[in-house]
Amino acid sequence: MPYSLSGPGLSELDIKKSRFLGCVEPMADRAAAQRRVAELRAAHPGAAHVCWALLAGGQSAAVDDGEPSGTAGRPMLDVLRHQDLDGVLATVVRYYGGVKLGAGGLVRAYTDAVAQALLNTQKVERQVRVELHCSVPYALEGSLRRQLAAANATLLAVEHGSQVSLRFNVVASQAGPLQAQLNESCHGQLAWLRP
Structure with a gap:
């Protein structure tokens, strides 16, 4: 049975001088998700990346936003799928700290940012x-x-x-x-x- 979220959940990780601001929140569809990502870009003009993943009623997305392919959006999407979520947008705003993390480090950072954000909200049964x-x-x-x-x-x-x-x-x-x-x-x- 798919679940959604009762409200937004936030996280903040500092890894080798880079700051990762994670957020998970209920989201109806891709258009609403794109508006939310645009709001985050406007709110964080100094951020190096605004990566995101969406699962919403058959609409899915995994966007790396300039990170090496498959190191941000796809791992974030996998966390949402593993938690059996639907109608959820995960975003991570990254402020680059000057130290490269490598592909494995990026996957862990983005995965952890979403997982930590999920700990700060509640899953609720999704009702169609x-x-x-x-x-x-x-x-x-x-x-x-x-x-x-x-x-x-x-x-x-x-x-x-x-x-x-x-x-x-x-x-x-x-x-x-x-x-x-x-x-x-x-x-x-x-x-x-x-x-």
């Missing part, structure tokens, strides 16, 4: 959510909202037209039972729309 979209008469909106809240559904959008249209997501395993409950409680006045 599905998006649903329905419409109901105005008189049923309040009841529907209460039932969605009770089911821990996340309301994404509400539109008021001739009827009330609600877009929400819910844990995939609860989608079927929730739809059945809503159909019954709305007495045939609820219409399911394409998400």
